[in-house]
Every structure is written in structure tokens, then in C-alpha cells.
Amino acid sequence: MKPDLYVHFHPDERPFVDRASEWIDRAAFGHELKRTDFLDPRQADILASLANRNPDVQLRMDGGYEGAERKRALLAPDYRVLDDEPAHIALIEVTGGTQGHLELDHGDYLGALLGLGIKRDRIGDLHVHEDRCHCLVAEEIAGYINIHLRQVHRVHVLTDILPLERLRPAIPAMEEMNLSVASLRLDGIASDVHRISRSKIVDPIRAGRCRVNWKVEEDPSAPLKAGDVVSMQGLGRFKVLEVEGVTKKGRIRVKIGKII
Numbered sequence: 280m281k282p283d284l285y286v287h288f289h290p291d292e293r294p295f296v297d298r299a300s301e302w303i304d305r306a307a308f309g310h311e312l313k314r315t316d317f318l319d320p321r322q323a324d325i326l327a328s329l330a331n332r333n334p335d336v337q338l339r340m341d342g343g344y345e346g347a348e349r350k351r352a353l354l355a356p357d358y359r360v361l362d363d364e365p366a367h368i369a370l371i372e373v374t375g376g377t378q379g380h381l382e383l384d385h386g387d388y389l390g391a392l393l394g395l396g397i398k399r400d401r402i403g404d405l406h407v408h409e410d411r412c413h414c415l416v417a418e419e420i421a422g423y424i425n426i427h428l429r430q431v432h433r434v435h436v437l438t439d440i441l442p443l444e445r446l447r448p449a450i451p452a453m454e455e456m457n458l459s460v461a462s463l464r465l466d467g468i469a470s471d472v473h474r475i476s477r478s479k480i481v482d483p484i485r486a487g488r489c490r491v492n493w494k495v496e497e498d499p500s501a502p503l504k505a506g507d508v509v510s511m512q513g514l515g516r517f518k519v520l521e522v523e524g525v526t527k528k529g530r531i532r533v534k535i536g537k538i539i
Contacts (some may be wrong), residue, residue, distance in 0.1 A: 284296065284300075287328075289494065289495045291337045291487065291495055291497075292321075292323060292325065292494075295322055295325060295453055296325060296329070296336070299322075299325055299326045299329050299330060300341070301524050302315065302326075302354050303336050303354060304328055304352040305331055305337040306335075306336045306355055306356055307336045307356065308335075308348060308381060310356050311355075311493070312353065312354070312355045312359065312364070313352075313353070313354040313355070314351060314352075314353050314364075314366070314367065315351055315352040315353075315354075315430065316351065316398075316400035316417060317342075317350065317351055317400050317402060317403045318340075318348040318349065318350055318351070318352055318400075319348070319349055319489070320349075320492070320493045320494070321347055321429060321493030321494050322342075322493075323340055323352065324336065324493075326352055326354075327340075330354065332436075334357065335357050336354060336355070336357060337354070337355055337356070337357050337359070337361060337437060338352060338353070338354055338357065339353045339361045339362075339364070340352050340353075340401055341353070341366035341368065341413045341528065342365070342368070342404060342415065342445070343368040343370070343403055343404070343443055343446065343470060344404075344415075344446055344448060346444050346448070347404055347415070348404050349403045349404050349415075350403070351366045351367070351368060351401075351403075352366060352418070352502065353366065365429050367417065367418035367419065368415055368416070368417070368418060368443065369415070369416055369417070369418040369421035369440060369443075369448050370413060370414070370415060370440065370441045370442065370443050371410060371413075371414045371416055371421060371424055371425060371428075371439070371440055371441070372411055372412075372413055372414075372438065372440075372445075373388065373412045373413075373414060373428065373431065373437070373438050374410065374411045374436060374438075374439075374453050375410075375411075375431075375434055375435055375436035375437055375532050377509050381408070382409075382455050383412070383434060384407060385405055385407050387432040388405050388407060388412045388414065388431055388514055389402070389431075390431075391428060391430065391431040391432070392414065392424065392428065393414075395423070395424065395427050397416075397420060397423075397424070400456065401417045401419075402414070402415075402416050402417075402419055402465035403415035403416060403417075404468050406447060406448050406449035407445070408447060408449055412431075413441075413447055413448075413449075415446070415481055422440075423438055423451045424438065425439070425440050426441060428450060431460070435516060436510055437442070445498065447503065451539075452538070452539050453518075453536040453537065453538055453539065454537045454539050455520070455529050455534060455535070455536055455537075456471075456472065456535040456536075456537055456538070457532065457533075457534055457535075458471050458472075458530070458532070458533045458534075459526060459530045459531055460468070460530060460531050460534055461530060461531070462502075462531065463488050463503045463531060463533070464499065464500050464501070464502060464503075464521070465491065465496060465498070465499055465500070465501045465502070465504045466480050466500065466505055467483050467488070468509075468533065468535070469489070469504055469509060469511060469517075471486070471537055472537055473511065473514050475514075475516075480511075481499045482533070483501050483512065483513075483514075483519055484496065484497060484498075484499045484511075485497055485499065485520065488511065488512035488513070489509065489510070489511050489512070490509070490510045491507055491508070492507060492508055493508070493510075503519050503521065504519065505519050505521055505522050506518070506519060507519045515537070515538060516537075516538045517535050517536060517537045517538060518535070518536045519534075520532065520534040520535060520536045520539070521533070521534040522534075
């Protein structure tokens, strides 16, 4: 890997940059088809930016449905047709989520899957409904999950492998907030959204526990814009829905969607 390429990426991203570069080289020069595990949006952006530098490689992303957040990538030499290559994504339905009046959330289902010894990158998007969860996973481990996943949190569950066409996407619940802020600085908006003092929000940002659009952001003064997605480790995620203008007192009106 050329050192000058690293300047475009956060130091924490360098191991993935190296892996992605190797996949591209093997597709271009080794004439191999590479099917990755699930990538988050930031990893997908990195891979796409690297693949676009090499005219001998083509790339396709597939998360199992339109609008997927986590996707598997297929890399191949430019002469190979990728449209018909399967992404090998399976849909597992987990039912029993309201047993004992205990509602299960995204973290409960993800924790149960990871508790089976499955790595995070083998799991795609999870769609949580009132009485079930639709889990998109790598097809290679679907049978294992179907046999072994019998409990989520303290709830006994049943599983079934369904055709992808039966996926029921879940729309995340979002609490809308209208803020009046002095500037669009990350620390100011994040402190208002999470109702934490600005001095307390700065430390986790500087410690690398904040991501803007899935990229680590360590600068508390970084400006946000409409469409940005901000996730704070331990606090959750919010999206800047709209920057609505300036008040008579010179403050900025911002509409935020806090994902709950």
C-alpha cells in the first residue's frame, strides 16, 4: 500500500484499506471473484473509492433489499458479468419476541447472534418488529443460526429460513427535535440532542467514540450539514434532517431526527 493513500483515511481505517486493496489487486491481476462479508456504509465507501481507481475491476454491492445499510460487495475483473452473481444473503425470521411481555430490541437480537460466536461482519441489517425480527445474514451461516438460536435475552424463540422476497423492512422510529443552535458544530448539536453538557460530550468525541456518516470524527468543532448521520458510542444515533435558517437573533434552526 502506498503511504500517500493513507492520508485520505483515518488511522483506524488503515487495516481495512489494506484488505480492500488486496481484494482489488486479486480481482484485477488474479482474475478472481471476491465476495466480501457485510460492510458498513463507511467501509463500502472506502472500497468503492479504491475500486474506482482501477479500471480493470468492477464492483457491485448488495444488502438483500433496496436501501440496505450493510451490504456485501462483489469484486471481479472488468470483463466478468456480475449482475447474475448471487450475493449469498439469507433471511432468518426469529419469532417469540413478545413472550412474557418483554419487548426485544435491535441490541437484544444482535447480542444473541454474536453470542453464538458469529462475527459482526457476517450479519447484515436486522429488522425488528413487534413480534419478530427479520435478520439478514451470510447464507453460509444461516443453517447454523437456524439450529442454534433458541434464546434472545431471556426469551425463548423459534427461527425459520425464509425467501428474501418475504423480508419485511422495518422503518426506524425517529423522535423529531427542533433545535436553535449558535452554530452547526458537532459538539454543540450533539450536546443538545443527548441533553449532555458540551464539556462532557467533547471527551468521547476526542477519544474516537463518535462517527459522522460512519467515519470517525475526533474534532468537536466539525460542522454538520443536512443529511449527516451522527452516532455516539453508548448514546445512540441521530440524523440532521434539515437546516431551516437563521432566527432574528442570529441562531440557526435545525431539525434533528433522533433514532429511538
